[in-house]
Every structure is written in C-alpha cells, then in structure tokens.
Amino acid sequence: MLLAGRPPVLGLYRLSTTDMIAALKLTLLLLALAFSQGQQHNYIDELDEEAGTVRAVQASQYVSLWPLPQKVKISDISFKLTSFNIVDAKESSAGPSCSLLQDAYRRYYEYMFGSAKRQGPRKSRRTGPSELTKLQVWITSPDSECDGYPSVTSDESYELSVDLPYAVLKAPKVWGALHGLETFSQLVYEDEYGAKSINSTAISDFPRFAHRGILLDSSRHFLPLKVILANLETMAMNKFNVFHWHIVDDQSFPYLSRTFPQLSQQGAYHPYTHVYTPADVKMVIEFGRLRGIRVIPEFDTPGHTQSWGKGQKDLLTPCYSGSKPSGSFGPVNPILNTTYDFMSQFFKEISTVFPDAYVHLGGDEVDFTCWKSNPDIQKFMDQQGYGDDYKKLESFYIQKLLDIVTTTHKGYIIWQEVFDNGVKLKPDTVVHVWIGGGANEEMNKVTAAGYTTILSAPWYLDYISYAQDWQKYYKLKPDTLIHVWKGNQEQYQSEMANVTSAGYQTLLSTPWYLNRISYGQDWRGHYKADPQDFNGTEEQKKLVIGGEACLWGEYVDATNLTPRLWPRASAVAERLWSAKEVTDISDAFNRLSVHRCRMVARGIPAEPLFSSYCPREYKGI
C-alpha cells in the first residue's frame, strides 16, 4: 500500500522485497516515534481539497530526505548514536586546521543533539554492538579546497556510508562534505526513549545542476544582515549553492562603496542604518563560503538605477519635457565618457570585494522613453546611424560595460534581454531566463547559440498570485506566447482580448487553477517545472546549468521574507538537485512536510504546506 504507485527505486542499490518491507516498517516506526510523545497520533490529518476526503500523510520511503539524494539505500538495521562525535578521517586531506569543516561539525552536532555539551567518550562502559560513536569525514582529493571559494565547477559530490564500526563520509572536496553532513543530519531520528538513532544507510550523491540559486532583493526593502544570514543557513539545509544578491535597484542603494560612498550616503533609505558596510558584505560572503554558497552580486544597469543617480551626478540621462529638462532622470546616460569612467572604477571595486568569478550585470527592462526625449541622445543616435532603434543604443552601452567588466577578469551573468538584443557576449556568459511568456523557446535559442543558461521564469516566489501586467513590465518579442493564468472570468477574458489584439499568441490556464495559485499549494507548480523541458537537442540541454528561485522585494522585508521563501523554495531545491525522474508529487509532499518541520525545529519560520502540525512549533511570532 505504502509503496504502491511509486516509481522504480532509484539508484545504486535496488531494494529487494525484504528490504522494501523492512523500509516500510522503518518508516512507520519513524513516524510513530519522531512525531509523537507517548501516544501515537496521525502526523498530519488533512482534508483533501480535491477529493473532499480526509486522508493521512503517508510515510515516504525516504523518510525525510530533502532534496532526495541521487542514490540511496536505507536498511532496517538501526544504531544508537552514543557518545557521538564527528571527526576527521586519518586519511583526510583536510585536518583540524580546516575551520570550514570544524565549524560545520559543530553546526550539525547542534542540529542533531541540541546545544547540549558534547558528551565525552564514556570510559566506564563499552559501546554496545548497535551503537555508533563516530562519523569520519574524509576529503579524498589532495586539495580539499578548504580555504577556497565554491564555484560553478566545484565538485559537490559525496558518498555516505552509515555502518559499524563508524559512519564514513567521503568527498573529493569540502563542498561535498558539507552536503553530506546535512544529509547525515536528516537521517537521524529519536527512538521511543528520546535517544538519537540512525539506520544503516548507503548514499551516493551529486547535484543534477551546478547552479542552484536564490535571488533576494535588498533594494525594495532593506534586509537586515540577520535575515540574509538566516536565509543562507536555510539555503544550506536545502543544498542551494548560489546567493544571487540583487543588492541595489531604483528604490535604494544600500551597498556602501568605498570608492563612491556618496552612492549609499544619498541613495540608501538611510545612510547609516540601512546600508551594507564592507564588513557586512564580507560577513555575508564568508558565511556563505562556510556553507558552500557562492555570493553573486547584481548591479543592474542601465535601467533600475534611480537610486544611483542621487549620489552620482550626471550618471543618469536627464529626461526632457519638450525642449527643457523635466527634472527627472532615466537610465544610465550611455553617451558620456564620464559614465564609463565611473563604471570602470565601480566594477573594479566590485571585482575585488566579491570573490566569485561571476558578477550579475542585469540589463533588464530598459525603458526608452527618457532617452527618446533627450536631444543629446537623439544626436548621438543620428551620429551612430542607429535610426530609431534604441535597442542598439542599449547594446552600445552594455557592450562597453561588458568590456569594462572583462578587464576585471570576471565572468558575467546577464538577464535575457541582453542576449535578445544581440549584444556580443563572451563564450562563458551565463544568460538568465526570466520572462514567463516563451521561456521554453528562449531556452532553446540561448542554448542553440552555445551559451550556458539558468532558468528563473517558473520560480518567481514573490508572486503569490501573478501580476499579469505584461504590457507594463515586459518588453516582449513579437512571437512571444503569453500564458494567461490569473483573475476571475471577466478579468481573464479581458486579458485574452488585450493580448490577442496586441498580436500575441496566447494560452489560457486561468479556469483550471484559479484557487490553487493564489490560495493553496503553489509549491506543486514550482516542483513540477523543469529547466530542461523545452524543445532542443541534448547538447542544448547541457547548456542549462540550473535555475534560481526569485523573491523580489516589493512586498517582503524582515517581517515576512523567511516564511514566504520556505518551504516554497525547497521545491525548487529538489528540482535542481535530485534526478530528473524524481517527480512523485505525493512522495514529495510527505518528505517536504517533514523537512519543513525540521527547518522549524532549527528555528526557521518555514510556513506550512497545508493543515498539519509540527512536533516543535515555531517559537517566535
């Protein structure tokens, strides 16, 4: 019953029938033990909206592993964790001097055993035959990369064997060891007496995609350092490895630049309380590094730069009203040499502050209205022979910017418009696909042109329900297909009319998931999306290096960011880490329910998936 309808068991070790029965017993046992105290209750007893019936969450074969490892075998032999310690293996290339690992041991020890003191080895009695006392961590490559930074080519694989006389976690680099420690901690459960236990387990694991990111936006609302760090911590629990820091935008410029301090002095919401100092930025980078997370800052130009203009004279284009400046400003002024002098100095600083090999240069949503109004720009357009094609002007700017950044020895990520506009890109450029209408086709084109790409279109987590104002926000290619999925009947019909009268193809979904998107389990939609589900060759699909869940900041700040991000981003985490075949939504629901309670137990206010409870509810308000 429990295993009925599941896909074939994944992985290295196929389970025998006996194994499966044992696994069944185990998972029932775990549910009984881990989620009740003294008396058994249904873990989650819920009213299924669709069926209209009450059903209990079923135990997943893999208990609570999230994201699901590539290859896993859990047996029914259980060990008690006695006088337990995490230690370096003798053969490991990373010893006690590798503080990244030592910190991680401490962190996971606390997650597993609480903040109680480590028990010293009990000398007074020998450990029993079913007692596990050690996890040995063995970095197998001569260069552990302990003191380095993670990168898109980092080896994140690991192998975990939980067996007597001690558990062994082998990984070529520290990055895999970090993931393995998280996995190990997810295997630990409490027996009926509250003793921590773990079952004999063999896992071999590696990520499906190299780029597994979360975008946070600290411009629309300033995010206190504590909030960023807490979410980096939660990213590690979900094996995300890229923090895409959308640090500045129109609304505010919280990045305190050493070279141009007036940018935040004038452009931040507040020059002292709402800025990221160099020490703050360093802290974010190091906190991320210790968890295998890359920090990629985005400095989006030439649009989205209103806040830059406050502290940098002549950087933005003066807009005109008739023959006179209107007093307002548009995108970065692309026709002045001073602009490029500024950018050279600015990105030189950025290249030293942020160690990652990539910087995100934005390039999205450039509004041409202001450029069109400005006579100097018009003159420049004439001189260049651009006619009325302001995309050429935009490309002119971006091209120069890319050349500048190239001199800083950084690679760049750009939003898809830059590619769409035909800017000449370095071969290692990463194109970030975000526009909902036609994302599949875009992925096809980008990869056919030989560029690596990351996908965000299906994962805009700030959209609890989607803002359908495509006319305002999106610059669309003529052959864009617009997927309408919002509103009541009158609204979506009107939207269909607008879209088609503007000459676009359209596709309707609204009547079929009206409630679910704005109200309900939208994580299912995030879970189902796959970055490789587009028409293209196998070669093209290899160019998809991953994806990002985006939480734009208009409606989130320190008060609500964390519960809005988790566990919805966890759905994306599994899609980007686990094997392509891992798509069983009800198994995912079961594991994710447990995973969400684990995040709560670790102090993260991850919101519920549906009616349910956690053994340890969130302690804050």
Next chain:
Amino acid sequence: MLLAGRPPVLGLYRLSTTDMIAALKLTLLLLALAFSQGQQHNYIDELDEEAGTVRAVQASQYVSLWPLPQKVKISDISFKLTSFNIVDAKESSAGPSCSLLQDAYRRYYEYMFGSAKRQGPRKSRRTGPSELTKLQVWITSPDSECDGYPSVTSDESYELSVDLPYAVLKAPKVWGALHGLETFSQLVYEDEYGAKSINSTAISDFPRFAHRGILLDSSRHFLPLKVILANLETMAMNKFNVFHWHIVDDQSFPYLSRTFPQLSQQGAYHPYTHVYTPADVKMVIEFGRLRGIRVIPEFDTPGHTQSWGKGQKDLLTPCYSGSKPSGSFGPVNPILNTTYDFMSQFFKEISTVFPDAYVHLGGDEVDFTCWKSNPDIQKFMDQQGYGDDYKKLESFYIQKLLDIVTTTHKGYIIWQEVFDNGVKLKPDTVVHVWIGGGANEEMNKVTAAGYTTILSAPWYLDYISYAQDWQKYYKLKPDTLIHVWKGNQEQYQSEMANVTSAGYQTLLSTPWYLNRISYGQDWRGHYKADPQDFNGTEEQKKLVIGGEACLWGEYVDATNLTPRLWPRASAVAERLWSAKEVTDISDAFNRLSVHRCRMVARGIPAEPLFSSYCPREYKGI
C-alpha cells in the same frame, strides 16, 4: 498640494486656512524628524506601479492616526513630554485599584518611552511653558466597568484633549479609555533631539460599528498561546474588539474540556503540546479583557466535527457503503438522545468557561451525503415526515442545540445557513453572513427579518458556489444577528440587502477573508468594502452591527500568521471604526505606512504595503 484632493475636513472643528498651512508644516516636520536620524531622507521612496513613476509617500494631515478618529483637530503648538506620567484624574470613578487601567498605563508608557525606567519628577528645575507632564485619565460614569467584560453594547467612546497644564482623556467607561490611550500614543513623536513631543490636539471619538472582529482558526494549525496573545495585542493597536476564536474543526480539537478531556486527548494534533488548557483559555480571555476585546469561541456543529468524533463515541453519524457501515463518519448524529445529552453538558461547560454573552455555534457547510447513506437516519426522516429534505433534519438538530444553549443563558451567533434554513432564533441572535452568492440579498433579508448581522462575504472572492435556499425556511427570531461571509461584491451586497430587509441584524466578513492573498496591495480592496453598501432602508442598515476579518488556518501557523494578518486587517479596522466618509485611499496609504512601521517598532512583524522602509526594522527573522 499636500491637502489637495482631500475630502472636507471631518469633525467637530473645521480647520481654517491658517490651520491647514500649520498642519502642513507640522506634518512635514514630523516626517523629517520622526523618520530620519541626522540627515533627511525620503521616508518612503517608491516606484508607483500604476503610474510607473517614482513618488514619495506624502504626509497625511493626520500623520499616523489609525483608524482615523471621528473628530480630530491637531494644531501646530507642540509640547515636550517631560517627566511624563499617565495618572488617574481625581474625579475618575476608576482609581489605583483598577488594574485594567494601571496595566494599560504601563503598556502605553512603554510603547511611548521604551522600557526605560519612568523618570521621577525632576525637582531641580521647573517644567517649561511648553512642557507636558501628565495625561489624566478620567472615567466619567459612576460604574467604570473596570472589573467587567466588554460587550456588544459597551460604550467605547472617549474624548482626548492635549493641552496645558495637562492632557485629559475622558471616557464614560474603561473601554473608551483604552482606545484613547492608544490614540494618545499615536500622537507622540520624536523631535530632532530624540525628545518625545506631542501637539495640541482635540479628539472626540467613537466606533462606527459595535462588532469589529478578527477570526483566527486554531484547528487547521495549532496556534501557540504566544501567537494568539501577540495578535490580541495588535488588535488593540487597531481598535478591534472581538476575537472570534474558531477553536476546533475537522482537523483538530485543541480545546481541553474539563468535562470531556478525551476530546482533545484523542482529537488534538498532540494531547499535551497542542492543546489549550483551562489556564490557557483563561489567559486569552483575561488578556483580551484588559484590552477591551471580547473572546467569542466558535464550536461549529453539526458539520466540521471530524476531530470531535475521535474522543466521543457515537457522536458522529456512521456513514454506510451499501448496507454496511463504511468505517467513516459524517456530521453529528442528530437522531440520538446521547448527542443532546453530550451537547448539554458540553455547552454548559462552555458557558461557564467563556464569559462573553455570545457563543458562535457555526452551522455552516453541512454535507448530507453521509446522512443519506445511513438507514437509521433514513428511518428517522420518514418518521418525522421530512421526505428527502435533509435541511429539515439539519434544522431539527440546530433547533435543539439552540434550545440547549439558550438554557445556558447565552446568546448565539450563527453562520447564515442556519437563518437560511428557517431555524427559530432568539431575538438577540447574530447572523454571520459569509456566502458570496447573493450576500447582498442575504443581508437585506436577514435585516428585514429584524436580526442583527455581521458580514464576511465580500472578502471571500473565490468561493461563490454555495446555494442559498433561505426562502424556503424562514422562522428566525427577530433579533437574530446574521454574519455575511461569502460571494463577490454584488453577491454579498445583495445578501446584506436581503438579510436586513427581513429585519435581521447583520455582520459582514466577505471582503475580509485575509487568508486569501493576492500579489500586490490587496489591502486596498479590503479598505474599499463597506458593510452598509447594499440595497436597504436606513432601518435595515442599523441592523448591521459590524464585520469580521477572517484568517482561516489551512495555510497559516505560528511561522506566518502575524505578517499575513497585519497590516491587511488594519484596513478592515479603519473601515469598521472610522466615519463612513473616510475613504481617501492615498491618505489611507500614507497613514497606514506609518502605522505599520509603528506596529513593527512595537515588535509586531506587520508586513510592508509596498517598497519602503521603517526607521526601526523588524528584529526577528
């Protein structure tokens, strides 16, 4: 400019042009002072989605008062609060023995001055001419009601005069004084040296509606006591006065009954960690009382009772599959004497545990499938001559339940189906209108039938499916209060019209179903809805005693409840408190932005309205 487009100044005192200019200066001053430290920045610098332009939030004439008092005049004369104390007026009928007021003084002192020690009177120098040292609180009625409970007829009015030699807050009862203290605290601001100041002000205030409620659901997710108390505290900041505690439902039974402890023992998510003990319930009630908030529990029957069945044998109807019991259960079994014995004992306990004069008896969404399958029920239907009309059976049950509750000397609130089905109701019954289809008509009918009503319907835009056959059954007591909760705007307005044209009191909730979220500023929709906007006579409209914002619990728990509720519920708070004419959405945006930052400063994670910042951001994660 600032005041352009505003409606005529409300209230007692009309402002002269000089006053208006002064007020303008004042508000600009306040914005400059209260929201910057050392350097002036735009308080909120935002990209207006609609206009596509950057604009700054403008200063409201009323600065940060929320909800807006009925009559208010703020002058430009400012006083420093020096050695400030809140004290009882000599003439007050409530003295130092009134711990409700003494607690409130302490609470508001801390909100205004932080938790720093009260400054003793400074003997070394005299207070200056522009220094205010005291707020005198004067309860004018001989019975202050200090030790009583608030009720639907409580006098909540107050008058506040801020002037030399001291500020005076006059209120007939303590309930008005509590509201006045909140208002006083909203007037205080910091001058450029961090000194607390207040301007000469005259306010006369009272609520537009007597019933201003928030529904929280502790069954779909257990809400830790701390979460409930924090939200009661926030309700007081918004002048809400009813906590509608949807305490049990299908999913869990967290109420620990002294008489039937097995109900929570078996029916709670967990029998020890996920229950409300008698002491917890007492705490909620007293915490509410000290803030002028009534606690009205809802024990919804005969549907929504799956969790009751776990601990009370034979309470629910056994469903049949063909000729045999299927093992599952339906609504409360209405044909057994044991059912009514149980209900008598249970509601006797409830009537002593909860002091409020009303209990909410639910009565919504009864599914007849199970009753139809059960041969004993069929036999009973035949005996009673009900034919196939299961609504008659439902009414049979509800009628007996209402009689039982009447013997406990409690009034009752019922969801509108009970009224629709023609159950005989006591004259003081409150009918809660929630069904979207025809809510307007329902309100008309309920009020025309003479019942008081509360509305929830306009805030439940997704569910429009419920059929209302109220015409067939029409035997409610004339003073029944009908709670409107369902439908789109047209539908709930029609319902309100029906309910009130039938002479019933009514209560609105539809537009205020806060569990339904959409992307963007959905508070605007909540703000615009008005419970009296239905076709009906003035007499009918008087039967609308208020409304409730509903936060159902399927997708909220301790991790995300508070930011999802606030400040969206604040929009409802102003609609239910302030004058009908207070509808300027941009003035509301300005005040609500400040009010939300005030809630944040007081430790409540109220989420942002839009891109913006608070001087003191939320400290948690």
